[in-house]
Amino acid sequence: MRTALSAGVALTLLLGACSGGPAPATAGSSPSPSPSRLDGCVNPGDGVPAQIRESEITTVTAIVLGTGERGVVLTPEHGGTICQWLPFGRTLASQGYHVLIWDPGFDPVAEIGHFAGVLREAGAKHVVLVGASNGANISTFGAARTSPPVDGLAWLSGEDMLYVAGQSGRPVKEAAAQVVVPVLLIAAQDDPMHCAQTADDLAKLMPATQKQVLVVPGTEHGVQLLGGTSAPAVVPAVMDFLDAHTA
Numbered sequence: 645m646r647t648a649l650s651a652g653v654a655l656t657l658l659l660g661a662c663s664g665g666p667a668p669a670t671a672g673s674s675p676s677p678s679p680s681r682l683d684g685c686v687n688p689g690d691g692v693p694a695q696i697r698e699s700e701i702t703t704v705t706a707i708v709l710g711t712g713e714r715g716v717v718l719t720p721e722h723g724g725t726i727c728q729w730l731p732f733g734r735t736l737a738s739q740g741y742h743v744l745i746w747d748p749g750f751d752p753v754a755e756i757g758h759f760a761g762v763l764r765e766a767g768a769k770h771v772v773l774v775g776a777s778n779g780a781n782i783s784t785f786g787a788a789r790t791s792p793p794v795d796g797l798a799w800l801s802g803e804d805m806l807y808v809a810g811q812s813g814r815p816v817k818e819a820a821a822q823v824v825v826p827v828l829l830i831a832a833q834d835d836p837m838h839c840a841q842t843a844d845d846l847a848k849l850m851p852a853t854q855k856q857v858l859v860v861p862g863t864e865h866g867v868q869l870l871g872g873t874s875a876p877a878v879v880p881a882v883m884d885f886l887d888a889h890t891a
Contacts, residue, residue: 685725685726685727685730704746704747704748704749704755705726705746705747706726706744706745706746706747706759706762707726707733707744707745707746708742708743708744708762708763708766709733709734709736709737709742709743709744709745710736710737710738710740710741710742710743711742711766711767712740712741712742712767712768713742713767713768713769713770713890714740714741714742714768714769714770714886714890714891715741715742715743715744715760715763715764715768715769715770715771715772715890716736716741716742716743716744716771716772716773716774716886716890717744717745717746717756717759717760717763717771717772717773717774717783717786717794718732718733718743718744718745718746718774718775718779719746719748719752719756719773719774719775719776719779719780719782719783720745720747720748720775720776720779720867721776721777721778721779721866721867722777722778722779722807724776724777724779724866724867725747726745726746726747728776728867729745729776729867730745731871732867732870733745736886739883741886741890742763742766742767742768744759744762744763746759748779748782748808750808750809750810751808752782752785752808753782753785753786753789756773756782756783756785756786756790757786757789757790757791760773760786760790760794770795770889770890770891771794771795771890772794772795772796772797772798772885772886772889772890773786773787773790773794773796773797773798774797774798774800774882774886775797775798775799775800775802776800776801776866776867776869777800777801777802777803777837777865777866778802778803778806778807779800779866780799780800780801780802780803780866781802781803781805781806781807781816782806783797783798783799783802784797784799784802784806784816784819784820784823784846785806785814785816785819787819787823787825787827788819788820788821788822788823789819789822793824793825794825795825795826795889795890796825796826796827796828796885796886796889796890797823797825797826797827797828798827798828798830798882798885798886799827799828799829799830799843799846800830800831800866800867800869800870800878801830801831801832801835801837801839801865801866801869802816802829802831802839802842802843802846803816803837803839803842804816804817804842804845804846806819816842816846817845817846817849820846820849820850821849821850821851822851823850823851823852824850824851824852824853825852826852826854826855826885826888826889827847827850827852827854827855827856828855828856828858828881828882828885829843829846829847829855829856829857829858830843830857830858830859830860830869830878830881830882831843831858831859831860832859832860832861832862832863832864832865832869832874833859833860833861833862834861834862834863835863835864835865836863836865837865839865840859843857843859844857856881856885858877858878858881860874860877860878861873861874862874870882
């Protein structure tokens with residue numbers, strides 16, 4: 645059984661919401677918020693695959709790109725949105741991955757487990773969690789607690805505390821000590837958040853038998869690692885990890 649959301653929180657899929665077509669009415673469903681939280685990065689006719697779907701779970705928005713058995717859940721940085729991951733998500737979808745990108749809400753650990761289940765129900769047989777900064781923290785908790793287990797965790801510039809709006813921080817090490825799935829941890833050596841040291845510290849705590857720490861030069865943080873001067877080292881490492889653990 646996959647991790648459930650909090651009581652009273654329901655999932656409504658709004659098909660066609662991003663392709664310009666009307667969302668089908670369903671009994672008891674509520675309309676999509678207006679304007680959509682996807683405005684500004686997902687627009688009709690901008691090349692987004694036709695099977696894109698928008699779902700609203702109270703304040704949580706997610707989109708799905710692509711189809712197939714190789715699932716990837718992308719989680720943004722604190723204060724980031726779906727737009728932050730969309731370019732990389734499109735790249736993954738174009739290469740045959742089944743991608744879900746989401747905006748974390750008030751219970752991100754439960755939510756990420758739920759969305760791993762959404763991908764499985766849509767046909768993904770393997771699911772890897774990829775997160776940046778606080779999204780890496782969320783993904784670490786997800787990798788430790790989602791049931792059935794995910795197939796891997798790619799961690800970009802995570803930190804030592806998980807932050808959720810309106811709550812005190814939770815030490816990531818408590819989740820790291822339970823991560824047994826394959827792990828890739830990536831950080832820049834001079835990241836001002838000291839993420840390279842955190843990567844080493846968490847890797848030592850993780851009982852996973854397959855784990856790799858990649859430290860690159862510079863100060864780039866989170867999603868920046870995939871598009872800046874670190875990209876020639878980071879992008880192939882992430883792609884190789886996804887290929888190995890969704891095959």
